[in-house]
Amino acid sequence: MTSMGTRTVDVSDCTPHHSWDPGLAPVAVVVDGDEVHATLREITDDQLSPDATSADLLALDLSRLYPLLGPVEVEGAQPGDTLEVEILSASHRGWGFTAVLPGMGLLQEDFPDPYLHIWDLGEPSNAVARFGDIAAVALRPFPGTVGVCPDVAAPAPIMPPGHFGGNIDCRDVVAGSRLFLPVQVPGAMLSIGDGHSAMGDGEVCVTAIESPLDVALRLRLHKDRSIPGPQLLVRGPLHPGTEAGEWYVTMGVGPDLMAAAKDATRALVDWTASRYAITPVEAYVLASVTAHLRITEIVDAPNWVVSAYLPLGIFSSRSAG
Amino acid sequence: MTSMGTRTVDVSDCTPHHSWDPGLAPVAVVVDGDEVHATLREITDDQLSPDATSADLLALDLSRLYPLLGPVEVEGAQPGDTLEVEILSASHRGWGFTAVLPGMGLLQEDFPDPYLHIWDLGEPSNAVARFGDIAAVALRPFPGTVGVCPDVAAPAPIMPPGHFGGNIDCRDVVAGSRLFLPVQVPGAMLSIGDGHSAMGDGEVCVTAIESPLDVALRLRLHKDRSIPGPQLLVRGPLHPGTEAGEWYVTMGVGPDLMAAAKDATRALVDWTASRYAITPVEAYVLASVTAHLRITEIVDAPNWVVSAYLPLGIFSSRSAG
Numbered sequence: 282m283t284s285m286g287t288r289t290v291d292v293s294d295c296t297p298h299h300s301w302d303p304g305l306a307p308v309a310v311v312v313d314g315d316e317v318h319a320t321l322r323e324i325t326d327d328q329l330s331p332d333a334t335s336a337d338l339l340a341l342d343l344s345r346l347y348p349l350l351g352p353v354e355v356e357g358a359q360p361g362d363t364l365e366v367e368i369l370s371a372s373h374r375g376w377g378f379t380a381v382l383p384g385m386g387l388l389q390e391d392f393p394d395p396y397l398h399i400w401d402l403g404e405p406s407n408a409v410a411r412f413g414d415i416a417a418v419a420l421r422p423f424p425g426t427v428g429v430c431p432d433v434a435a436p437a438p439i440m441p442p443g444h445f446g447g448n449i450d451c452r453d454v455v456a457g458s459r460l461f462l463p464v465q466v467p468g469a470m471l472s473i474g475d476g477h478s479a480m481g482d483g484e485v486c487v488t489a490i491e492s493p494l495d496v497a498l499r500l501r502l503h504k505d506r507s508i509p510g511p512q513l514l515v516r517g518p519l520h521p522g523t524e525a526g527e528w529y530v531t532m533g534v535g536p537d538l539m540a541a542a543k544d545a546t547r548a549l550v551d552w553t554a555s556r557y558a559i560t561p562v563e564a565y566v567l568a569s570v571t572a573h574l575r576i577t578e579i580v581d582a583p584n585w586v587v588s589a590y591l592p593l594g595i596f597s598s599r600s601a602g
Numbered sequence: 603m604t605s606m607g608t609r610t611v612d613v614s615d616c617t618p619h620h621s622w623d624p625g626l627a628p629v630a631v632v633v634d635g636d637e638v639h640a641t642l643r644e645i646t647d648d649q650l651s652p653d654a655t656s657a658d659l660l661a662l663d664l665s666r667l668y669p670l671l672g673p674v675e676v677e678g679a680q681p682g683d684t685l686e687v688e689i690l691s692a693s694h695r696g697w698g699f700t701a702v703l704p705g706m707g708l709l710q711e712d713f714p715d716p717y718l719h720i721w722d723l724g725e726p727s728n729a730v731a732r733f734g735d736i737a738a739v740a741l742r743p744f745p746g747t748v749g750v751c752p753d754v755a756a757p758a759p760i761m762p763p764g765h766f767g768g769n770i771d772c773r774d775v776v777a778g779s780r781l782f783l784p785v786q787v788p789g790a791m792l793s794i795g796d797g798h799s800a801m802g803d804g805e806v807c808v809t810a811i812e813s814p815l816d817v818a819l820r821l822r823l824h825k826d827r828s829i830p831g832p833q834l835l836v837r838g839p840l841h842p843g844t845e846a847g848e849w850y851v852t853m854g855v856g857p858d859l860m861a862a863a864k865d866a867t868r869a870l871v872d873w874t875a876s877r878y879a880i881t882p883v884e885a886y887v888l889a890s891v892t893a894h895l896r897i898t899e900i901v902d903a904p905n906w907v908v909s910a911y912l913p914l915g916i917f918s919s920r921s922a923g
Contacts, residue, residue, distance in 0.1 A: 385901065385903075386901055387900055387901055440902050440903070441902055441903065441904055441905035442855050442899070442902055442905050442907055443855055443905060444855055448899075448902050449853065449855065449898060449899065449907050450898060450899035450901075450902060450907070451851075451853070451898045451899075451907065451909065452898070453849075453851065482896045482897055482898055482899075483897045483898070483899060483900045483901070484899045484900070484901050484902075485900065485901065486901075487901040508869070509865065509868075509869055510852070510853050510854060510855055510865060510866075510869060511852075511853040511855070511907075512850070512851060512852050512853065512869065512873065513850070513851040513853070513909075514848060514849075514850055514851075515848070515849050515851060516847070516848050516849075517844075517845050517846045517847055517848070517849060517913075518845050518846045519845065519849065520845075523838075524838050524839050524840065524841075524845050525838045525839045526837070526838055527835060527836070527837050527838070528774070528835075528836050528837075528838060528840065529833070529834070529835055530772075530774065530833060530834040530835075530836060531831070531832075531833050532770065532772070532831050532832040532833065532834070533831060534763050534764055534765055534770065534831055534832070538859035538860060538863075539859060539900070542859075542897060542900055544830065544831060545831075547830075548829070548830055548831060548833065552833070573896065574896065574897035574900060575803045575894065575895065575896050575897070576803055576804045576863060576895035576896070576897065576908070577770060577771060577772045577773070577803055577804070578763070578769075578770065578771035578772075578803075578804060578805045579708055579804045579805070579806065579860070579863055579895060580706065580707055580708055580771075580804070580805050580806065580807075580808040581761050581762055581763055581769050581771060581805075582706075582761070582762065583762055584762035584763050584764060586763055586770050586771070586772065586832075587897070588772065588834075592838075
């Protein structure tokens, strides 16, 4: 390794880790400018396949969720620095799934049963996936989990994100984007995982189109910059193909943003299932990968408005009414 | 009046009301299909003018805020019905303001002092307003407050919205949109006000580009449809001119959506003020009219991510770094 930052390391074959742990030895050491390549496993660590069914969800070994690759040490990185992760490329490997898992998701009370939808994504260059005869979903592959290691005293679970990034599940960490993360421990100790091929803001049913993903990243170390949490530079359009069409919007209103988000999502599921030939759980899954939760207003005390935005351009035919 | 729904009523000259009150007599009675036209006063009820300064904010008579026009009775409307409000047109009248008001707004602790920015909006057909030499903001005029009367026992304040709609401050209730509201009292009793010429999702500083507005609406009564809260059909693009450019995104992460929204907004204000030649309060005002709060993920318990999205296409020159 030189200090010129032109090396590429591939971390695909390292043993995945399942917690944030500052005590883990780095699987590679890189410098400012180096590239990191990886094939990310999907979230269950290969426990599901394109032939899986809903019954397989109940048999999952949950200790194997979130198989992260890394950590990658960035030479010279210190707490207070900013690590830039440029996504050079991200492409799916032909399949994915969206699951409803009991006890998880925004509407877990409404959908207590396991449900699994398998997506055929086609060739890696394919940019659209069919949802039966109903809809076509634009694919925008991205890693759901990209984090520097938090400064924790004991190994911490992967699922909750933090100011260090991690499982932020931001749909816009796509190829061409530059994600900025605040370094928490010496060496930054970057890990990645949780491949997604499409997701709506919110990820309401608890999963995106979960899929194995090939990613290439370039790391940059900014010694002169400190940030309080993750930041991102992304090039639009953020909603390719559907931005200029019609959107249907449902609103939740009240003093609690979480309750308002549930109300908005519930109204959208009801509306979609009543207008198109799909079941409520199918509408919930479709919302998770295509609809977006937005905070419409957060200042008209004591009531706030959260809205769910569904681009109608995804549908194969116009709404019935 | 006939039952054919071809009449137009203009309610501009009615005496504004300042509370939601089922006891108010209607200023007009219409039927399904009729049009309602109005010139909406800005939020302070003409207490501010294009010559106003920050000092004038402290002298405002707050009892005169939210001058609503109406109520308009819709013949035959009953609780459980849905009232559709189609926005036929909405145009500004040449000026507007954005204010920071002490004790209000998402970052009220950070910005305790009154601040007023006056906007020159030009001719009513003008679609862009300059923010000094720094930025150009796309104008998308809309009424911030559109509501059927809630079924309240005593007159209720206008500021908080509800499932009946009202002060929902939804930036997409623009010309061409169809807003659906659940009727709460016999006759629906629709009122409108709070003209806005541009706003970001969230309206973080507590005001949009507040401006007098000429609006034309068509009302439709749906007897066969019940909805739990406001719903909207809007034609894109939702971000004309800036969707395809770059976006800068700041994130707040944690177990409380409100705190995460504050963190994201604070980070965006800091970033904007550090990258462009504007003060923090100017960055706060600009965020309120151009940046959008989105719920990035709401399922990775116990931590959620709220992001503030700023379209960089508004700026006259590229960021310094």
